C-alpha cells in the first residue's frame with residue numbers, strides 16, 4: 001500500500017536476489033520487494049528459514065547460490081548487492097587482513113554477484129542496484145579501507161552500466177549516510193577513542209537524524225522499478241545532507 005492509499009505492485013512477476021538479506025537494509029529491501037509482488041531469494045552469511053546461506057566473497061559460493069536461485073526463481077530480473085562490513089581504525093592500526101576483508105565483502109562481492117548475474121538478467125527489466133555509501137564519494141577519516149571499497153563499488157557500478165546498457169540492463173547504486181541498522185553499534189564502538197572531533201563532525205548530516213533502513217529500501221526499489229527506465233550509472237545519495 002502506498003502512502004496515498006493505492007496498492008503498489010511495481011514488482012509483480014519480477015524475480016529478485018538480495019545479498020545481506022538477514023539484517024538492516026537487506027532485510028528491509030526483501031520485505032519491500034515482496035510486498036510489491038516480487039519473488040525474492042535472500043542470501044547472507046547468517047541463514048534462516050527465509051534466507052539462504054552464502055558468502056559473497058567466495059566465487060564458489062556465489063556460483064552455487066546463483067545457480068540455485070536461478071533454478072528456484074526460473075529467471076532473474078533484479079539483483080541487489082547489500083552485504084557489507086565496516087570498521088573504523090587509524091591507518092597505523094589497519095591490518096592487512098582487515099583491508100582485504102573490506103575489499104572482499106564490499107567490492108569483490110558486488111563484482112562476483114553481478115558478473116554471475118549479468119548473463120541471466122532479463123533484458124526487459126534486468127537491473128542491478130548496489131548499496132555503496134556516501135563514504136565512497138568523499139573522504140572519511142579512519143575508514144580508509146571502507147571508503148576505498150565503497151568508492152570502488154561506485155565506479156564499478158558506473159563502468160558496468162556503460163558496458164551492459166545495450167543488453168537492456170541498468171546498473172545503479174545508492175549511497176547512504178548513517179543508517180539505523182545493527183551495523184552502526186559495532187562500527188561506532190570501533191571509532192578511535194582519540195579521534196579528531198573536527199573529522200568526526202564531518203560525518204554528521206544537516207538533517208539531525210539517522211536514515212531509516214526502509215528509506216534506503218525505497219530508493220533501491222525506485223531504481224529497480226520501471227519508473228527508473230532511463231536511469232543507469234547513477235549514485236543516488238541518501239544522507240540527510242552530509243555531503244552539502
Ligand SMILES: NC(=O)c1ccc[n+]([C@@H]2O[C@H](COP(=O)([O-])OP(=O)(O)OC[C@H]3O[C@@H](n4cnc5c(N)ncnc54)[C@H](O)[C@@H]3O)[C@@H](O)[C@H]2O)c1
Pocket residue numbers: 019020021022023024025026043044045046054055056057082083084085086105106131132133134175176177178179180181182183184
Ligand atoms: N548502516 C549504515 O550506516 C550504512 C551506511 C552506508 C552504507 N551502508 C551499507 O549498507 C549495506 C548494508 O548494511 P546494514 O547497515 O544493513 O548492515 P547489517 O550489518 O545490518 O547487514 C549487513 C548484512 O551483510 C551480511 N554479510 C556480511 N558479510 C557477508 C558476506 N561475506 N556474504 C554475505 N553476507 C554478508 C551480514 O551477515 C549482515 O546480515 C552495507 O553494504 C553497508 O556498507 C550502511
